[in-house]
Amino acid sequence: MKPLRVQPVKKQGETISKGHKNYELMLNLQLGIRHSVGRPAPATSLDLKASAFDPKEKVWTKFPPEGSKHTPPHQSCEFKWKDYCPVVFRTLRKLFNVDAADYMLSICGNDALRELSSPGKSGSFFYLTNDDRYMIKTMKKAEVK
Template sequence: MLNLQLGIRHAVGRQSAPTSLDLKSSAFDPKEKVWTRFPPEGSKHTPPHQSCDFRWKDYCPLVFRTLRKLFDVDPADYMISICGDDALLELSSPGKSGSFFYLTNDDKYMIKTMKKAEVKVLLRMLPAYYKHVRNYDNTLITKFFGLHCVKITGGIQKKVRFVIMGNLFCSRYSIHRRFDLKGSSLGRMTDKPLDQIDETTTLKDLDLNFIFRLAGSWFQEFCRQVDRDCELLEQERIMDYSLLVGVHFKDRSLIYSSSFFPSYRQRQC
């Protein structure tokens, strides 16, 4: 993680703020990347450090720098969150991808390791993604802030690629239950017994047994935005996506109530 923090501090600290949200198509070219070497003794552009000699790569740096501006991310706060004295927290993988997940100490950002194929997909859809998040302030699609790679110089270790994302569950309200909803029932139930379910458990479709009520105008806009977001994902041929939902209970006694979970264990298509 030290290499990651050194790279972020270097990349964000040396870059000037973008002057415009209008980007040329060349900024989205997958070949648009910057390599920087970090020798332990330091260099003209990098500080001395206690890690090994490594190389750091920024993918489409201007695009992600502009995305951070678009999402109102302050560069100094961004660096403090990821590169501060507090260590990043490693999370167990909630999915089957084998990726590692890290959370910043202030809960603002998540870092996910990625396979080469996943990086290619994100770079391919980057122009459409940028256009979408610029056009729709209320998009529910994940916010991406940076795409990077670390390679140990002269070592046999593979490159480690990772993306920095916004943490949906960073809120002034405690998140008591979290759901990953795919609109399916096949295999969509947690295998944990009720007494082992807590705030960190990711629940699924068949675990959800209550109704959300929204004001009419809010509900209509929510549905419209979901449709727009799904259209983008379909356009980019992204199939494995879901809606993450965090629930805060005003009445804390409801947190431990089994009435919010189905009493059946049926599995259907």
């Protein structure tokens, strides 16, 4: 009997490494998500009010490279992070039993995200975690509404 040779599965997308045109964007996404998910929040019920879905429901955070009282120092440029509808996303993670620590490790751990080529005209970027569990899509202001 001949031994089976297993071919490694080629992962979809281009791994973003230093020097990639969207490397800073990836770092900023990871920092922002880590901040949003790790931020203490009041206990949420699974019963959301319609107002929780309003795009005006957002939290702004400034990320200076030297860090601040609320953010860690980082090697990227200064950026502002907008966390839209945080209660909705926290509730969705709760509804689907997504552990916050596992979620952050998947997105913000040591592995880089992979960028998928965008087939649409919106100019959005799509990122996939190395473990293929989560996808991130950037959005333009008009699309948020």
